[in-house]
Amino acid sequence: MIQRTATLVEVRSAEPQPERWQALLANAINTPEALLQEVGLNPTEWLEGAERGHRLFPVLVPKPYLQRIGYGDPQDPLLRQVLPLLEEGVTLPGYSPDPLEERSASPVRGLIRKYRSRALLMVTGQCAINCRYCFRRSFPYGDHSLSPQARQQVIDTLAADPALNEVILSGGDPLAVNDRLISQWLDAIAGVSHIRRLRIHSRLPVVIPQRVTPALLAALSGSRLKVVLVVHVNHPQEIDADFAAAMGQLKEAGVTLLNQSVILRGVNDHADTLEALSERLFEVGILPYYLHAFDPVQGAAHFDVADAKATTLMTELRTRLPGFLVPRLVRELPGRPSKTPLD
Numbered sequence: 001m002i003q004r005t006a007t008l009v010e011v012r013s014a015e016p017q018p019e020r021w022q023a024l025l026a027n028a029i030n031t032p033e034a035l036l037q038e039v040g041l042n043p044t045e046w047l048e049g050a051e052r053g054h055r056l057f058p059v060l061v062p063k064p065y066l067q068r069i070g071y072g073d074p075q076d077p078l079l080r081q082v083l084p085l086l087e088e089g090v091t092l093p094g095y096s097p098d099p100l101e102e103r104s105a106s107p108v109r110g111l112i113r114k115y116r117s118r119a120l121l122m123v124t125g126q127c128a129i130n131c132r133y134c135f136r137r138s139f140p141y142g143d144h145s146l147s148p149q150a151r152q153q154v155i156d157t158l159a160a161d162p163a164l165n166e167v168i169l170s171g172g173d174p175l176a177v178n179d180r181l182i183s184q185w186l187d188a189i190a191g192v193s194h195i196r197r198l199r200i201h202s203r204l205p206v207v208i209p210q211r212v213t214p215a216l217l218a219a220l221s222g223s224r225l226k227v228v229l230v231v232h233v234n235h236p237q238e239i240d241a242d243f244a245a246a247m248g249q250l251k252e253a254g255v256t257l258l259n260q261s262v263i264l265r266g267v268n269d270h271a272d273t274l275e276a277l278s279e280r281l282f283e284v285g286i287l288p289y290y291l292h293a294f295d296p297v298q299g300a301a302h303f304d305v306a307d308a309k310a311t312t313l314m315t316e317l318r319t320r321l322p323g324f325l326v327p328r329l330v331r332e333l334p335g336r337p338s339k340t341p342l343d
Contacts, residue, residue, distance in 0.1 A: 021210040025128050025176070028062040032084060035059050039079055040072035046083075053084020056299055057137045060130040065207040068237055077235045077267045081131050087302040088132065095298040097138035101334035108157050110146045115337060118166045118199075119158060122146075123174035123185065128204045128211075133264055133303040135295035136172075151188070159192045166197040175204040179215035186223045198225040201260075203232040205246050212246035221253040228256040230289060234268050236280040244284040251285045258289035261327065263310050264303045271316040278317075278325040288327035293342055295332065307331075307342055314343040 018026070029035050032050035036043050038061075050059070061082045070076040074083075106112050112120040125145070130137075146154065158164055167189050175182070189195055204211045220227045229250060233239060247257060259281050263269055268277065278288045291314070294304045314329045330339040 019213060021208050021213065024062050024064060024208050024210060028060050028128070029066065030058065030060055032059055035061060035083065038066050039069050041074055046074070049086035050084045052086055053088040053132070056088050057084070057130060057132070057134075059084060060127065062128055062208050064209065064242065065129060068240055075266065078237055080266050081133070081234065081264070082129065084132060085302065088299040090301070091298065092301050095296045095301050097298050099135055099295045099297050108153050109150050111154050111157060116163055118168060119164055120168045120170050121154060123169050123171050124177050125172040126176040127171065127173045128176055129207045133262060133294065133297070133300045135297045137297060137299060155188050155192065158189070158195065162194045165194060166199060167195055168199045168201060170201045173202050173204045174200055175202040175211055179213060179219060182216065183219040186219055186225065190224050196226060197228060198223065199228045199230060201230045201232070206231055206233055206238055206243060209242035209246040212249055217249055217253045220250070220255055226256070227254070228258060230258045230260055231286065232261070233259050233277065233281065234261045234264060235273060236276040239280050239284060247284045247286060257286040259286045260290040260292060262292045262294060263305045264294065265305050267303070269305045269309065269313070271313050271320070274313060274317055275320050278321055278327070282325055288325055290339070291327040291329045293329065293331040311343045
């Protein structure tokens with residue numbers, strides 16, 4: 001195979017018409033009033049809290065995800081992940097705007113380096129959905145925006161360290177950028193000879209399955225890198241026919257599919273839910289990978305699940321599922337050389 005050069009240049013051409021997924025993203029619900037109307041909740045009861053939370057972290061929910069939310073049910077597990085509440089304005093000790101201390105782990109703009117063999121690349125600050133529990137809800141994405149020159153500095157930094165063998169595309173959501181830029185990143189990273197794998201962490205195919213386009217599939221299948229996509233599904237209700245079809249296309253393209261979830265109070269903190277999630281993931285070709293203990297981010301304490309409850313749930317899951325369908329319960333702690341198993 002011909003080795004590609006480790007360069008990343010900006011390709012200038014006439015702007016194409018937006019893809020369907022881009023139109024869905026552009027038309028996502030972005031106000032509390034519109035969200036409450038879409039899900040059938042009474043503004044008199046919910047608008048004050050939704051507006052207060054929205055001012056701290058804006059509402060963003062695409063229509064394909066909204067269609068999976070039960071109408072008129074404030075306890076719907078998908079709605080709980082996106083509906084701002086009064087509790088978000090409560091400041092509590094032990095919760096931080098930067099719970100993983102990522103701001104101090106960036107050797108160059110856009111790159112976060114916490115582990116010896118892996119580097120995390122902040123491709124964009126944009127997401128397709130604003131999850132209320134997001135540990136990066138206060139992250140200064142503007143400080144990590146990447147010009148073409150900054151992109152090349154990232155590649156040069158990767159090339160200078162032979163201990164690195166894997167690059168993780170993150171954000172924001174890395175698949176929120178267009179296929180042309182994804183392809184450029186793939187080519188540039190593949191040009192670093194000691195990089196073997198590319199991992200993409202994305203929630204976008206979950207909330208807008210139409211993001212899996214022919215151009216994206218071609219880019220992922222055409223790289224010399226082994227490509228792993230880690231999707232973020234927290235509840236079996238998030239897995240619909242469109243998402244299943246998109247995952248099938250990725251499997252056919254040779255992409256390894258894994259899932260990571262966050263254990264969240266009122267969303268998936270029950271053994272029945274976690275069992276159903278693992279079974280449903282396997283049905284659509286995805287292996288459970290991590291179940292993350294909640295990162296103590298300020299504004300989301302109402303999602304926190306005690307470690308004792310989480311480990312009890314994992315004990316129960318191991319009695320119900322084969323080992324390959326049991327995710328690893330972990331916590332990410334600042335300064336540690338790897339994630340910390342809790343069970």
